[in-house]
Amino acid sequence: MKKTVTTLADGRELIYYDSRDDVVREAADTRPLDAVSTSSEIRRDPLLGDSVAIASHRQGRIYHPPADECPLCPSREGRQSEIPEADYDVAVFENRFPSLAGDSGRCEVVCFTSDHDASFADLTEERAGLVLEAWTDRTAEFAGLPQVEQVFCFENRGAEIGVTLGHPHGQIYGYPFVTPRTELMLRSMAAHHAKTGGNLFDDVIAREEADGTRIVLATEHWIAFVPYAAHWPYEVHLHPRRRVPDLRDLDEGARTEFPQVYLELLRRFDRIFGPGEPPTPYISAWHQAPFGIPDREDFGLHLELFTIRRTSGKLKFLAGSESGMSVFINDVPPETAAQRLREVASQ
Template identity: 30%
Template sequence: MSTFSDHPHRRYNPLQGEWVLVSPHRAKRPWQGQVEDADVPEMPAHDPDCYLCARNTRINGKKNPDYSHTFVFDNDFAALTEDAPQESFRDGLLMAEGESGLCRVICFSPRHDLTLARMEVSDIARVVDTWVEQYVELGARPDIGHVQIFENRGAMMGCSNPHPHGQIWASRNLPNAAERETQTQTAYFEQHGTPLLMAYLKQEQALGERILFENDGFVVLVPYWAVWPFETMVLPKRHIRSMEEMTASERTDLAEALSHITIRYDNLFSTSFPYSMGFHQRPTDGKDHDEWVMHAHFYPPLLRSATVKKFMVGFELLGTPQRDLTPEQAADRLRALSDTHYLAG
């Protein structure tokens, strides 16, 4: 690895079956990005104009309940609908087919001014419980083959409302990323008789250089093949295929792991750190899928400061994703940060 830490190389992502170009020598150029405290907007605990706050009326005229913890509702502007016609079209290379499903919004807290990074672990655990309930409920439907739980945080990631919330898109068919991960994990499991991500975690634990946090149930690490500058994964320590297999203590462990990494993200540039985060877990098509290991991906765009983000352009769009900061360097920077949120106290 000494040569790879100083010279251009590419790393293989066994989950997606693709490569990423790493150019660590570029990180040695003078650091030109600003590193300063970002302005923190003052937000009220309750915003009367927010369509996600308790007791407020949404755009469709429905009134939110006076909820005290989490609140789930069908997305008023859903990308998937249950009544989409199941038609198909094929003409040579031209193909299309109807895709049905449903989309839901999960409010993490009635507090408008919070994020996961500023919530108590016990309150994040309630969010985890809600994710589990939704996965089980939606996954039991015969017309749903995949349940995607995710959060877009921050305007930089296209989030239209600062209220702490995430989404669920449940679809009949597997999305591209889930289909690729099913294929790669199946191939590895059939060849080696053990789940790919359990074997990978064992390697990472032996090396230790990319691990950021671990408790009894989960590990947070920077993946060896990370694309985004401060990309991370959250992995269970035992073979858990999907959320409903977690014990009560593992749900709390997951909440603690999420709290840890989101606090570190905020502390990196003293800002409410933007990211897209989501859970990948076994499809809900009725099969066992013993090859699957539930995990979460964090894809944050910031690279040099709170206001400068990484863009996937040029060679990265037309050729291969590329990064300057090595995953090991990113792990070192994240590990060096405080466990206490920079706004605390």
């Protein structure tokens, strides 16, 4: 992997990740851009104890532009984008409309490919591996920022999810606090250890393997299963078999095997609802240990992949119980979801 760091016309950082070492990235961003002005503010909810990012400047962000005006495509004669080069492998840049900025954290955009019409599932294993290296490198960089306590690498795919740009891309958030979802995991982890003396992540995986009905796929270095109490209609958790706190600690075997495993999961998601169906909308989210917490090594890095589509032509909406009280109601039994995800395996 070759990494090239440069800046955009308004001073934001841009990083190219290339598979070949002989690639030269010298194209300059000559757009007449004003300096980025953000109004991100973190406010604490006194009743729930969680944090909300107030980011009014995001109201003006680009929304579903036509393909020939996509800001994530490579630049071409007569039209410059966020990426000055005429082509690229993987590119990462600071978000022009960040939810978190300055003392409130950092947000970056990760472009998986220069092909506007592709999806992550269309990538080669080599390119998927390069994305993993980019995620890992960015996690390491964020770890050195004093305002960042937790790194979140994720992808939203599909207009139903709320994606505003159709180009295949993800994002990385560097939160200045530990997120509420992670706080709950840490609390459960501590309670489980106090009660059993064991590690929660290890014991969950062991239980799923012993039961077997919710296993989606299992390899030498990775295991994927639908969780026992899945919140979403089709939800898969992917864990490395050797527990590590974040992406930086994955061993070579897990890194080598990840592209094959992850691409297979994404391709199965697109086959859940049968031929002729539009691509399955999904969220893919890496859960990494926050920095500076006690017993950080006990946290289990894992990826959670889920869709809001519950059946053909119907979405799972977060209505009264889910949005009002955070109590999920799942229409698809986890065992049924796992069986379907096994049925649509690549031949």
